[in-house]
Structure formats: C-alpha cells, structure tokens
Amino acid sequence: MGSFSLLRRVAGAIPSLIGVIIVTFLLSRALPGDPAVYFAGPAANAESVQQVRESLGLDKSWPEQFVRYVLDLAHGSLGNALTTGQPVLDDLVQRLPASMELTLCALLFAVVLAVPLGVLAAAKPDSLVDHLCRALVTVGAAFPTFFVALLFVYLFYYLLGWVPQPLGRLDEIYYSMPPTVTGFLLVDTLLAGDLEAFRGAAAQLVLPSISLGLFALAPIARMTRAAMLTALGSDFVRTARANGLSRRTVLFTYAFRNALLGIVNTMGMVFSFLLGSNVLIEQVFGWPGVGSYAVSAVIASDYAAVQGFILLMAVAYVLLNLAVDLVAGLIDPRVRFEG
Amino acid sequence: MSAPPLLAVEGMSLDFRTRDGRVKALDGISFEVQRGEILGIVGESGSGKSVSAYAIMDLLDDNAELGAARLDFAGADLLAGDRSALRGMRGREISMIFQSPRTALNPIRPVGKQIEDVLVRHGPVPRRQAKEKAIAALRKVRIPDPERRYDAYPFELSGGMCQRVMIAMALACEPMLLIADEPTTGLDVTTQAVILDLVRDLVDHSRMAAILITHDLGLAGEYCDRVVVMHAGHVVETAPVADLLARPAHPYSARLIAATPSSASSVDGLASIPGNLPNLLRDDLPLCRFRERCDRAIARCDSDPLPATEVAPGHLVRCWRPL
Numbered sequence: 143m144g145s146f147s148l149l150r151r152v153a154g155a156i157p158s159l160i161g162v163i164i165v166t167f168l169l170s171r172a173l174p175g176d177p178a179v180y181f182a183g184p185a186a187n188a189e190s191v192q193q194v195r196e197s198l199g200l201d202k203s204w205p206e207q208f209v210r211y212v213l214d215l216a217h218g219s220l221g222n223a224l225t226t227g228q229p230v231l232d233d234l235v236q237r238l239p240a241s242m243e244l245t246l247c248a249l250l251f252a253v254v255l256a257v258p259l260g261v262l263a264a265a266k267p268d269s270l271v272d273h274l275c276r277a278l279v280t281v282g283a284a285f286p287t288f289f290v291a292l293l294f295v296y297l298f299y300y301l302l303g304w305v306p307q308p309l310g311r312l313d314e315i316y317y318s319m320p321p322t323v324t325g326f327l328l329v330d331t332l333l334a335g336d337l338e339a340f341r342g343a344a345a346q347l348v349l350p351s352i353s354l355g356l357f358a359l360a361p362i363a364r365m366t367r368a369a370m371l372t373a374l375g376s377d378f379v380r381t382a383r384a385n386g387l388s389r390r391t392v393l394f395t396y397a398f399r400n401a402l403l404g405i406v407n408t409m410g411m412v413f414s415f416l417l418g419s420n421v422l423i424e425q426v427f428g429w430p431g432v433g434s435y436a437v438s439a440v441i442a443s444d445y446a447a448v449q450g451f452i453l454l455m456a457v458a459y460v461l462l463n464l465a466v467d468l469v470a471g472l473i474d475p476r477v478r479f480e481g
Numbered sequence: 482m483s484a485p486p487l488l489a490v491e492g493m494s495l496d497f498r499t500r501d502g503r504v505k506a507l508d509g510i511s512f513e514v515q516r517g518e519i520l521g522i523v524g525e526s527g528s529g530k531s532v533s534a535y536a537i538m539d540l541l542d543d544n545a546e547l548g549a550a551r552l553d554f555a556g557a558d559l560l561a562g563d564r565s566a567l568r569g570m571r572g573r574e575i576s577m578i579f580q581s582p583r584t585a586l587n588p589i590r591p592v593g594k595q596i597e598d599v600l601v602r603h604g605p606v607p608r609r610q611a612k613e614k615a616i617a618a619l620r621k622v623r624i625p626d627p628e629r630r631y632d633a634y635p636f637e638l639s640g641g642m643c644q645r646v647m648i649a650m651a652l653a654c655e656p657m658l659l660i661a662d663e664p665t666t667g668l669d670v671t672t673q674a675v676i677l678d679l680v681r682d683l684v685d686h687s688r689m690a691a692i693l694i695t696h697d698l699g700l701a702g703e704y705c706d707r708v709v710v711m712h713a714g715h716v717v718e719t720a721p722v723a724d725l726l727a728r729p730a731h732p733y734s735a736r737l738i739a740a741t742p743s744s745a746s747s748v749d750g751l752a753s754i755p756g757n758l759p760n761l762l763r764d765d766l767p768l769c770r771f772r773e774r775c776d777r778a779i780a781r782c783d784s785d786p787l788p789a790t791e792v793a794p795g796h797l798v799r800c801w802r803p804l
Contacts, residue, residue: 376584377579377581377584377585378584378585378586378587378588380540380579380585381579381585381586381587381647381650382587382598383540383571384538384540384571384572384576384577384579384651385571385572385576385598385599385602385650385651386569386570386571386572386573386576386599386602386603387572387598387599387602388602391598391602395590395598396587396590399589399590400587400588400589473589474588474589475589475634475636476588476589476634476636
C-alpha cells in the first residue's frame, strides 16, 4: 500500500474527529448537576458559587464555551480536571498505559483461546469441540463482565486465595514500582530486571484480563467459526482439495488466511468494546486506568475530564479502525488495490 | 475397444441424507473413459453430472452415501484404497477444473503460488525449481507473459485467463485424466472456444484423457469423442458422438437434440422438453425416471427394470421402447 492511500485513509478520519469534538462538548454539557455548586463545596453561598462559575467560564453561552474549548484543543490543552487539579491530558497520559495493558492482555487471552477454538469447530462441525465452542460463546455472551469479575474475585481471591488482593496494578507493599518507561508494568518490570515485580504485576493482571477477555471471546470465536465455515465451503477450497493439497494446507494456507479478514475486522470491533467495558472492570479491580478516572469525573460533573476521556476513546477508535484497515490491506490484495 | 479403459464406473449409486429425507442423486451409473478420448457427460441441471465427478474425485460432503459395484482407475480400485492414497492421486493422476474460474481460485494468493502448491505437494520439487515449473505450466496453457502473470492475483485476470490458470494447475503434474465440469460457463463464446480447443489439443498431444461435463449438447458434439446422456441420476444413453447426434435412441436424447439451438434454427423453432426432473427425494420414483415426461411409455416401463440395449456397436440405450 502506497503512502498516498495511507494518507487518504488518515484524512478520511478527520470528519469523524470533528464530529466527535462537537458531540463530546454537547454530551458533557448534558450531564446532570452543576459543577460550580459541586466545587464551591457544601458551605458555599450563592456568591461564591457564582465566583466559581465565572472562574470556570461556565457563565458564558454555549457557543462561547465551545469556541474556547476548540481553541484550547488547538493548543493541545484539554483543560484542567477539577477533581485532581491537574491538566486532563496529563491525567490521561499517566493512566492510559494501565488501561491499555489490561485491554491488550484481555484481547490476547480472548484471541489465543477463541481463534483456535473457532477453527477447530469449523473444521469438525458437530464434534465435541464444536459443542464446546457453542457453549462457551453462549456463556461468554450471556454474563455481564462485572458479574463475572465479582464472581472471580469471590472464588479465586476470597475462597481459594489463588490470586493477590484485587486492588490496583502492583502490590506496593511487597514490590517496588519500576521506573516508568513504557507505562506497561509487564514491560517496565522486565526492563528494570525485577522478575519478582514482574510476577507480582502479572498476578494482578490475571483476573481482570480474564474477566474482560471472556466478554471478547464470544464474538471472536463465533466470527472465526463462521468465517472458516464460509471459506471451507468456498469454490477455491474445493479446487484445492481437487488438486489433492494436504488437509493442513487447505485448512491454513487456503481457508484460514481467507477467513482472517473477517476475524481481524471483528477483533477491531471487539477491541473498542473492550475499551468501553474497561470502565466496569477497572472499578471492580481498583485499576488506576482511564475508565475509573472517567467514572469519578462523571460523578463530579467534571466537564473537562469527561470530554477528555470521550475524546481519547474516539481517537483510539479512529486509530483502531485505521490499523484494522492497514492489516486488512496486508491480508487481502483486493483491499490494497481499491486504494 | 479391446484395451482396458482408463476409468471404469459400474453400478454407482449415491444418496444424500438430508433433513427432508434421502436424495437419490445417482442410481446405477455405468460408463467408461478410454485413454486418449474426451468423454462428454450431458444432461440438464440436476441430472447428476457434476455429482458423478465429485464422487470419482472423493469431493462429496459427509452426508453422501456412495455405493458402486466397481470404480477402477488405471487398474487400481478407487473404492478399496484408503482415502489418503486417493488424496495423493487427486491432482496428480486425476484432476479437475470447475466452472466460474474466478471464484474457484484462491482470491488472496498469487496464481503462480497456487500452481506451486500443487507441484510441491505431488512431487519432490524444491521450491526454487517449483517457480520455474509453475511458469512453464502457465506457458503451456498459452498465457502470454507467464513470468509476469505468475505474481498476479485472480482478480487481476479475466475469467478466461483464470480458467487457463486452473487448467495449468490441473495439468501441472501431467495427470492421466482431466475432469472439466462446465469449464466455460460464464465465459464468452470466443473464450469458450479457445479454452476447449486448448483441452482438445492437450488430449490429442499427450497421453491424457478427459471428461467434459456440459449441458450444451452442441458443445459436446464439437469436442467429444463419445457422449453419456444423463437424466435424473440415470445414464440413459451412451454413444459415439456422431452416432448419437444422427440417430438418438432414447426419447430424452432426441428431445435434448431438438432443444439444442443451431445456426439453422430460430429461437421460435426450438423445442422444449415438457415436465421437470422428478423430485429425487420421492420414495416412489418410477423405474424409468423419464417415465412421467415420456410420450412413448408402454406398460413394460412400469414393471421391468431398465434394460441396456446395444442398438449399434458402442451405442447403448436404457429404454424399453427406443426410437
């Protein structure tokens, strides 16, 4: 794929980003509650509330507020979060790696389990694996993530004691935080050469990753199975079989690579679902990511923080779609040539 | 015809188990393919032409139940051998090309690589030589500029080119038998002639035989040596092609010939065959499956199993009251 068509795809994302900026602004204004009252504190009188309102620029009309918001954005500022008193951008940048690490681990867990399961189920319809796949898909889709998360905590922490206390990314009583390089604790601990801390961080990740990953398992397994069945029933697989190609070649080189396109598309979609479900999982596991940040911001009617979070998610979503497009181009030459 | 046939099918029956019952797709099919000939299998859609080929190639779905008194290929019994032996034979000794060539090729793999896959699978061919051989295979089916076409994807080639690629793939290992299942459906008339001329030429200049499956009797008349006419899972007539066209013995063959357009007749003058193929799900299929569409039926058609009458040397008909 040429850099030109890459640029075109990036440019295609700009209108959606503009839309996102407008919608986030309006949405955050639609939140119930008055932030000025909240931040003036319980002891404030009408005058001090008014003062706070003016200092936040909330006394201006919506169009004026919007212009100010856009100008700030143009300068790379998302405003200050009222709850933490820090610039929202700093907060998000500091917390994003925690969420990313959790989401990626969950996705990895889901893919490693769901893709082989889907392939095997399609290769042998109505076999034991096929039924297992169907059962897992049903269970995975039926139970809400936070419920599974709570169940897991009860079972594996409270009853069995297999995992450490589900509070945060690393138990800092036993382990020391590695210096931040990537913000991914699994990577940073290894870079610091601290295997103990690596193990500690991994142990903390297991439950939230699996709870989140189970949710992603169902769509990926179902899509893999369906895409494989379509590919295996296609004319070109019949040709490959007629030419006597081995079962393995037919299954992987012919069917699986063709099915991959649908699987990657689903993975992109699932990844963005996961970014959303993160909010709940982070809350259950005391995970210091952007999801829990957003929840406290919403509760406090913290406009700037909420706007920042939504904007971040939207940008992540756009980038994700771009990545899926690029990968699709690698897999399928036809996508490449459509430009 | 004293030499043993290359392929001998005798008494082959095939049922599909479906949710609605058993589809009796083939019933007592027998035919032979001699070395160096093109055998045409002709019949309307649903008569069992393709499915017979799939049965020979072991490409049937799991719900198929195949039975045959004899299925011999080049002296080997295809029914006795285990399936992996047959898989090794597929693509090397017998290969097959299909209709709609553009979807019959892997859309995301360069065509040269697909030919290589077959070469590497069937012979001790090192990958480096495989590329040269694949290009040679493309050249053999007269694809212009084969070095460049090697890297092309199916969507970059025309339907005719894709069919040539598929033929190149099928012929890569120099099989003894090529089964062509409606190879020119969806191609324009000029391309159709080019493709079939190519097949004819390959048969004439190598030790290969071919089966051409088509619904077009005119096409069969032009390219085949002998023709098998099928109707609703029965072989109704087998004859040398000139013999069949001049003196069809089965009422169905005669109607098929009358329904084939030629340059002399106008569309208005074309005859159609009354009725439809009987539903093969039925449990009360008549002994002769053409019985309900036939205007020559006699009482015996309902009581006695189909005969196999030789009306001329090599011309067999399965009818109690042939023309």
